[in-house]
Amino acid sequence: xxxxxxxxxxxxxxxxxxxxxxxxxxxxxxxxxxxxxxxxxxxxxxxxxxxxxxxxxxxxxxxxxxxxxxxxxxxxxxxxxxxxxxxxxxxxxxxxxxxxxxxxxxxxxxxxxxxxxxxxxxxxxxxxxxxxxxxxxxxxxxxxxxxxxxxxxxxxxxxxxxxxxxxxxxxxxxxxxxxxxxxxxxxxxxxxxxxxxxxxxxxxxxxxxxxx
Amino acid sequence: xxxxxxxxxxxxxxxxxxxxxxxxxxxxxxxxxxxxxxxxxxxxxxxxxxxxxxxxxxxxxxxxxxxxxxxxxxxxxxxxxxxxxxxxxxxxxxxxxxxxxxxxxxxxxxxxxxxxxxxxxxxxxxxxxxxxx
Numbered sequence: 001x002x003x004x005x006x007x008x009x010x011x012x013x014x015x016x017x018x019x020x021x022x023x024x025x026x027x028x029x030x031x032x033x034x035x036x037x038x039x040x041x042x043x044x045x046x047x048x049x050x051x052x053x054x055x056x057x058x059x060x061x062x063x064x065x066x067x068x069x070x071x072x073x074x075x076x077x078x079x080x081x082x083x084x085x086x087x088x089x090x091x092x093x094x095x096x097x098x099x100x101x102x103x104x105x106x107x108x109x110x111x112x113x114x115x116x117x118x119x120x121x122x123x124x125x126x127x128x129x130x131x132x133x134x135x136x137x138x139x140x141x142x143x144x145x146x147x148x149x150x151x152x153x154x155x156x157x158x159x160x161x162x163x164x165x166x167x168x169x170x171x172x173x174x175x176x177x178x179x180x181x182x183x184x185x186x187x188x189x190x191x192x193x194x195x196x197x198x199x200x201x202x203x204x205x206x207x208x209x210x211x212x
Numbered sequence: 213x214x215x216x217x218x219x220x221x222x223x224x225x226x227x228x229x230x231x232x233x234x235x236x237x238x239x240x241x242x243x244x245x246x247x248x249x250x251x252x253x254x255x256x257x258x259x260x261x262x263x264x265x266x267x268x269x270x271x272x273x274x275x276x277x278x279x280x281x282x283x284x285x286x287x288x289x290x291x292x293x294x295x296x297x298x299x300x301x302x303x304x305x306x307x308x309x310x311x312x313x314x315x316x317x318x319x320x321x322x323x324x325x326x327x328x329x330x331x332x333x334x335x336x337x338x339x340x341x342x343x344x345x
Binding site: 091092093094095096097110113114117118120121124125127128145147150151154155157158159 | 267268269271272273275276282284288289290291293294325326330333
């Protein structure tokens with residue numbers, strides 16, 4: 001690509017942003033604990049901004065505060081879409097600090113459980129008030145028909161928010177994308193492995209199409 | 213109106229109190245009144261069964277209030293079960309505009325997380341094991 005063309009494209013992107021009628025849409029990444037939400041948020045942020053959003057862990061409730069990465073500009077098929085990504089704590093109806101005592105000291109486990117409950121409440125508040133669209137992340141090696149998933153999808157639908165379902169962890173042997181497609185046939189399901197970076201082209205195509 | 217759930221009324225035996233709450237009793241209650249009634253019952257160790265369940269917004273607030281009341285060694289939260297949505301139901305915006313939306317009427321079982329365990333759930337059956345703390 002010549003220097004002139006690059007310069008023209010660059011100016012075009014800037015003017016597109018300047019004269020865009022809409023602010024970047026806030027896309028909330030939701031799902032149960034340990035579905036891979038932060039791994040996905042980090043993958044998207046690193047691919048398009050070079051920065052990560054937050055720490056990842058196999059211990060549930062690693063993310064205990066909603067975190068926003070602003071102005072993530074995704075370019076697909078010659079077009080550019082800009083979104084804010086909101087990585088949210090995993091939603092649950094129960095938190096037992098004893099879940100964490102194998103991994104940490106008693107006091108740390110209690111602190112983690114307290115922060116986790118605050119994080120879930122915060123995630124619910126964001127969902128009601130502050131997001132324009134949702135990426136719902138599920139671990140495709142787990143049964144998707146749980147009460148939390150059913151309730152959250154119902155809440156998202158009741159607010160008429162556009163939603164994409166991401167069937168994460170397709171690198172695992174027990175993964176079944178079909179199980180998720182069958183559970184939520186009313187929504188588009190996209191398979192991926194955020195950890196391995198598998199199928200990210202389709203992920204970005206769909207983000208641009210749905211939320212652009 | 214009598215209180216829906218009151219552990220003090222029981223004789224303190226080893227049983228588990230189950231409150232079956234009709235849609236009629238819920239219909240004129242505000243969201244927070246419903247949530248308070250449910251959580252007060254659950255805090256007392258009761259199983260609360262709602263004939264017509266909660267709306268999605270009320271479910272969202274129930275989760276939020278539940279989280280604020282979790283306390284180590286005292287209250288771990290709730291287990292809540294409803295029938296999963298039938299695939300035949302149309303929940304699209306058009307469907308709702310056309311009046312095809314399934315109502316929020318769906319039998320809902322709520323109990324203390326440490327006392328109720330779901331054994332099986334499908335679109336027509338919820339099977340749960342309830343223990344006494």
